[in-house]
Amino acid sequence: MAGQVDALYLFLVLITTFFSLLIAILILYFAIKYKRTPGRPAEQIHGSTLLEIVWTVIPLGISMVIFLWGAFLYFHMQRPPSNALEIYGVAKQWMWKFEYPAGQREINSLHVPTGQPVKVTLISQDVIHSFFVPAFRVKQDVLPNRYRTAWFTATTPGTYHLFCSQYCGTKHSGMIGEVVVMKPADFAAWMESGKAEGSLAANGEKLFQQFGCTTCHRPDSGARGPNLEGLYGRPVRLQDNRVVVADDNYIRESILDPNAKIVNGFQPIMPTFRGVISEEGLLQIIAYLKSMSEQSGQPLNNRTSPTELRDTEVPNVQQQMQQDNQNQKPPGKQP
Amino acid sequence: MSSTTQPVTHVMPARHYLNDNYGIRSWLLTKDHKRIAILYLFSITFFFFIGGIFASLIRLHLLTPGGELFQADTYNKLFTMHGVNMIFFFLIPSVPAVLGNFILPIMLGAKDLAFPKINLLSWYIFMGGATFALIAMVSGGVDTGWTFYTPLSSGYVKTNVITMAVGILFAGFSSIFTGLNFIVTTHRMRAPGLTWGRLPLMVWANYAASLIMILGTPVLAITLILLALERGFHIGIFDPKLGGDPVLFQHMFWFYSHPAVYIMILPGMGVISEIVTCFSRKRVFGYSFIAFSSIAIAVFGFVVWAHHMFVAGISVYSAMVFSLLSYAVAIPSAVKVFNWTATMYKGSVSLDTPMLYALGFIGLFTVGGLTGLFLAALGLDVHIHDTYFVIAHFHYVMVGGMVMAYLGGLHFWWPKITGKLYPEAAAKLAALITFIGFNLTFFPQFILGYMGMPRRYATYAPEFQVLNVFSTAGASILAVGFILPAIYFVWSLKYGEVAGPNPWGATGLEWQTSSPPPTHNFYQTPVVTEEPYYYGTEEEVRVVQ
Numbered sequence: 001m002a003g004q005v006d007a008l009y010l011f012l013v014l015i016t017t018f019f020s021l022l023i024a025i026l027i028l029y030f031a032i033k034y035k036r037t038p039g040r041p042a043e044q045i046h047g048s049t050l051l052e053i054v055w056t057v058i059p060l061g062i063s064m065v066i067f068l069w070g071a072f073l074y075f076h077m078q079r080p081p082s083n084a085l086e087i088y089g090v091a092k093q094w095m096w097k098f099e100y101p102a103g104q105r106e107i108n109s110l111h112v113p114t115g116q117p118v119k120v121t122l123i124s125q126d127v128i129h130s131f132f133v134p135a136f137r138v139k140q141d142v143l144p145n146r147y148r149t150a151w152f153t154a155t156t157p158g159t160y161h162l163f164c165s166q167y168c169g170t171k172h173s174g175m176i177g178e179v180v181v182m183k184p185a186d187f188a189a190w191m192e193s194g195k196a197e198g199s200l201a202a203n204g205e206k207l208f209q210q211f212g213c214t215t216c217h218r219p220d221s222g223a224r225g226p227n228l229e230g231l232y233g234r235p236v237r238l239q240d241n242r243v244v245v246a247d248d249n250y251i252r253e254s255i256l257d258p259n260a261k262i263v264n265g266f267q268p269i270m271p272t273f274r275g276v277i278s279e280e281g282l283l284q285i286i287a288y289l290k291s292m293s294e295q296s297g298q299p300l301n302n303r304t305s306p307t308e309l310r311d312t313e314v315p316n317v318q319q320q321m322q323q324d325n326q327n328q329k330p331p332g333k334q335p
Numbered sequence: 336m337s338s339t340t341q342p343v344t345h346v347m348p349a350r351h352y353l354n355d356n357y358g359i360r361s362w363l364l365t366k367d368h369k370r371i372a373i374l375y376l377f378s379i380t381f382f383f384f385i386g387g388i389f390a391s392l393i394r395l396h397l398l399t400p401g402g403e404l405f406q407a408d409t410y411n412k413l414f415t416m417h418g419v420n421m422i423f424f425f426l427i428p429s430v431p432a433v434l435g436n437f438i439l440p441i442m443l444g445a446k447d448l449a450f451p452k453i454n455l456l457s458w459y460i461f462m463g464g465a466t467f468a469l470i471a472m473v474s475g476g477v478d479t480g481w482t483f484y485t486p487l488s489s490g491y492v493k494t495n496v497i498t499m500a501v502g503i504l505f506a507g508f509s510s511i512f513t514g515l516n517f518i519v520t521t522h523r524m525r526a527p528g529l530t531w532g533r534l535p536l537m538v539w540a541n542y543a544a545s546l547i548m549i550l551g552t553p554v555l556a557i558t559l560i561l562l563a564l565e566r567g568f569h570i571g572i573f574d575p576k577l578g579g580d581p582v583l584f585q586h587m588f589w590f591y592s593h594p595a596v597y598i599m600i601l602p603g604m605g606v607i608s609e610i611v612t613c614f615s616r617k618r619v620f621g622y623s624f625i626a627f628s629s630i631a632i633a634v635f636g637f638v639v640w641a642h643h644m645f646v647a648g649i650s651v652y653s654a655m656v657f658s659l660l661s662y663a664v665a666i667p668s669a670v671k672v673f674n675w676t677a678t679m680y681k682g683s684v685s686l687d688t689p690m691l692y693a694l695g696f697i698g699l700f701t702v703g704g705l706t707g708l709f710l711a712a713l714g715l716d717v718h719i720h721d722t723y724f725v726i727a728h729f730h731y732v733m734v735g736g737m738v739m740a741y742l743g744g745l746h747f748w749w750p751k752i753t754g755k756l757y758p759e760a761a762a763k764l765a766a767l768i769t770f771i772g773f774n775l776t777f778f779p780q781f782i783l784g785y786m787g788m789p790r791r792y793a794t795y796a797p798e799f800q801v802l803n804v805f806s807t808a809g810a811s812i813l814a815v816g817f818i819l820p821a822i823y824f825v826w827s828l829k830y831g832e833v834a835g836p837n838p839w840g841a842t843g844l845e846w847q848t849s850s851p852p853p854t855h856n857f858y859q860t861p862v863v864t865e866e867p868y869y870y871g872t873e874e875e876v877r878v879v880q
């Protein structure tokens with residue numbers, strides 16, 4: 001990625017140098033050549049529509065090339081590959097905490113292997129921060145209200161800067177860390193040596209029990225809350241007939257602000273867990289839900305009301321959502 | 336057409352706006368746009384030097400990577416107050432409220448602006464805002480950055496954010512009043528014969544900027560009020576802990592603050608059009624293209640705000656739209672640069688001080704504008720966003736562009752404002768020093784940015800030090816370039832040569848009245864029969880020379 005960004009950068013440096021020199025040389029040339037001399041008045045020229053068109057169309061053409069090139073790179077940057085190694089990051093004034101699915105944790109440092117895409121899911125505990133690794137040309141603001149992801153593939157072992165690039169208060173310039181890139185074998189050894197206090201999902205399961213989530217979120221049909229097995233990554237039909245995908249942000253919102261999106265067929269009875277569960281705890285619970293959907297193919301909903309989304313419907317709904325996206329229409333009713 | 340090449344000894348006019356009345360009351364209660372412009376000149380010069388002191392301290396602090404000079408907190412306050420000072424209390428009022436206030440009614444052949452009392456009110460509101468800002472600064476300062484991003488500003492910092500926000504809110508209202516006055520005056524008070532097609536480009540540029548002031552500034556006011564409500568009363572708007580959305584703040588803030596950079600640069604572009612034509616002795620190349628490009632910038636400028644938010648988590652598709660539109664707004668600026676350059680072609684060019692500043696503007700604005708293309712390119716912006724690259728780009732446009740234009744305009748109209756000529760040799764030297772100092776200060780920052788040095792860092796990695804030292808060295812040269820004009824302008828008030836009505840041999844109604852102009856600008860309402868920048872047919876010009 002760094003190479004591709006640099007290529008666009010160099011192209012722009014060339015464009016900038018060319019036009020800056022063009023203007024500078026013309027100005028200097030005109031200033032000398034047409035220096036005021038008695039007896040040689042200025043030639044009054046009204047302008048030239050042809051020239052105006054030329055110097056409108058050429059910059060427009062060049063800038064469209066830059067636009068498409070930049071947009072192409074950006075698209076690529078915003079789409080993490082599915083085989084990426086997933087790491088979770090929590091930012092707070094003024095430090096970075098990273099957790100690996102197997103439970104390894106580190107502060108202000110991030111170990112990654114070479115050659116494998118790494119996807120970092122980021123959330124802030126307080127203000128907006130920004131995850132910036134200049135060497136990988138990657139930057140993503142870390143928001144306090146939703147997960148954002150950044151991804152990169154490191155190629156050369158070494159230690160690289162990790163900066164917070166969004167001003168975040170007093171020790172903003174101290175919110176720095178390092179990204180340690182290791183060969184895959186070294187990385188595996190490092191992972192082994194990391195003292196894991198149980199995997200993310202295992203810790204999530206503990207929290208799930210501790211907060212009594214299972215009281216309502218049960219697989220049987222008498223449960224007051226939707227069954228969460230197999231939920232992660234699947235479409236869910238809401239009360240207002242909208243269909244949303246149960247991704248990280250949806251689950252986080254449903255825990256902190258349960259009434260924002262009520263699953264069809266259920267009552268808005270869940271209390272908020274805002275201020276009760278830490279950002280790390282939320283990540284663990286999400287990891288737990290994710291592990292549940294990886295393990296079992298349970299039906300999505302434990303209700304049988306006619307509007308609910310059944311397992312067999314899922315492919316159809318996914319297809320429909322894709323079409324809706326292509327038609328630039330929001331799915332279902334919009335508030 | 337006046338002939339100025341022969342040595343003529345001018346005398347100051349017997350009566351003019353400066354000696355019409357004396358005493359502090361005659362200034363503080365004046366409704367004369369020219370005197371109000373002088374009041375603004377003193378006010379913003381004060382803020383320029385305060386902001387400049389903050390800038391010098393920032394550069395001094397950054398000499399060493401460890402940042403030994405100040406605590407991080409102090410450093411954060413310095414860059415915040417540098418930004419707030421320079422943007423809201425210097426750049427936005429600079430050309431419109433000082434030069435525009437003075438020259439726009441005279442260019443239109445009017446006796447005053449349409450609403451003289453509102454004009455005076457705008458200065459008082461500005462000073463009210465300035466007072467709040469100063470109170471915020473001396474009572475501990477503000478450390479949010481001039482962008483006031485939430486939830487940092489609304490719930491986390493402990494400084495006087497609300498006081499500062501009120502100050503900026505007031506300053507915003509003063510610019511709304513100035514914009515309102517300019518628009519009405521341009522529509523209603525043009526001299527007979529002064530059609531829209533004959534308006535000086537300075538008027539077009541200020542008109543376009545006024546549209547933005549009126550349409551954009553209320554959004555800033557709303558944003559700041561919401562910020563104060565959240566900070567003061569914990570009403571959840573932007574802070575997710577209170578149920579708000581922090582990115583909403585960025586949308587609202589940039590909806591004003593991006594067009595605001597056009598409030599700052601457009602009037603400067605107007606100044607450049609006046610200077611380039613005058614010192615090339617030539618009608619402007621492509622009048623209507625320059626005029627309408629100002630309007631195009633004002634219109635497009637409103638739909639590009641989210642290009643400040645490409646890494647803030649907006650959707651990929653809206654990022655694409657805003658990137659595309661950002662290129663659309665770049666084109667009218669390019670058109671202007673090409674037209675100014677073409678205006679010099681086959682002209683009769685003399686490199687007096689205003690022209691030096693204007694040429695500096697064209698060169699530096701070109702670099703500033705082109706580096707904007709880097710930031711609008713989505714994939715590339717991800718890397719250079721919030722780094723020193725942005726700082727360098729912004730200062731190339733705002734200092735290399737706007738401050739150069741302001742200084743050029745100040746030199747250009749100084750004889751009109753005061754009736755005295757400034758010392759030309761010293762002024763040329765200052766222009767040269769400014770140009771060199773500026774480039775040495777800010778060019779290294781482009782490289783720093785691409786190397787990955789984030790902005791707003793009180794301490795930085797050691798590998799960035801060399802370029803930071805260059806930058807600081809440049810800043811000390813730049814400071815000399817800014818202090819010199821302050822000295823010789825004051826000197827010229829007493830010792831300067833009497834300028835006469837038209838020292839540059841320029842066209843335009845402002846040069847047809849005496850210097851300084853009488854209180855009501857003209858003894859007889861002028862009638863316009865020519866196109867603007869009518870530097871004569873070849874025969875006429877020969878006769879004059």
